[in-house]
Amino acid sequence: MDARSRPVFEYLRISVTDRCNLRCVYCMPPEGVPKIDHTQILRYETILNVVDAAVAEGVHRVRITGGEPLVRRGVVGLVHQLAGRPGLDEVALTTNGVLLGDFAGPLKEAGLRRVNISLDSLRPDRFARITRLGHIEDVLAGIKAAITHGLTPVKINVVIIPGENDDEIEDFGRFAHDHPVVVRFIERMPFQAACSEAPFVSQEQVLDRLSAFLALEREGNEPGGGPAEVYRIAGGAGRVGFISSRTHPFCRSCNRLRLTAAGQLMPCLDSPEGVAVADLKIEDLRRVIRDLAVAKRAHGKTCARFDGARCISLSDIGG
């Protein structure tokens, strides 16, 4: 299929909650972000309607995210319902891993294909400082459980922040060498906690440092139009990848649609606002998705350039 004949949206990211059991310094203030009222949080039934409409319009993969998706009651049941939906090739989940040790087995059984796990430091004290509330041993147990239960390939998301964890780039490279995971270095984006500036470490800087001691071979972009550029590590068990929205914006190839926990469909991370979907019937949902697709295409898919910082949290939109 050539690019013009592909559906604009092939991938839906669903934020099932704005709540989180951590308070990562680059994502939320210490007190957390203002919580959406319980009555405003999307019901699972509505999520399934949106998924059905999105599938009818070309979406064939979904990812559950948040906030922290594993803190929302009933999330395993949602995975089960999604995994049984005709037309969906893959149900995946992004988590901070804190609860994954207990959830990996039930999630796999429910039909989850794989997980991305966030881990910004390999040092217990620093991990606790960056996440403000976390214990690294929980996340390491979560990673182990995900591998054991076959939620693979396990991808580890690392946001490198200058002066915070940039001295661990080599350690994360070694971690990828020694474990069957893909460690993905994410350029920090200017969201919450960085409204005025968001210092980041670029893909080139990380690559230079890793190449000094690992033989890296470029594999290409992740399958399915994913934003990460992936490298094999000669003789290694895992791989490294880069998600570089600051230095290598991937808006042009973006095929994502987002559903926020408050029930807004958004064509782009950088959209000023979305379309409220809670009360819409399938035909209306399909029309909204088609309209958003036309708008996204008209924009030349260059809307999210992150040239202006945003004083909201990625946890609001669904990271």
Ligand code: SAM
């Ligand atoms: N709580 C889950 C987690 O941490 O994986 C899912 C939601 S979180 C918002 C999703 C991803 O967004 C995480 O990998 C996190 O590191 C990333 N993220 C949050 N704020 C970010 C920022 N300002 N720049 C880059 N990535 C960010």
Ligand code: SF4
């Ligand atoms: Fe929570 Fe994920 Fe944001 Fe960390 S990055 S505060 S775990 S939503």
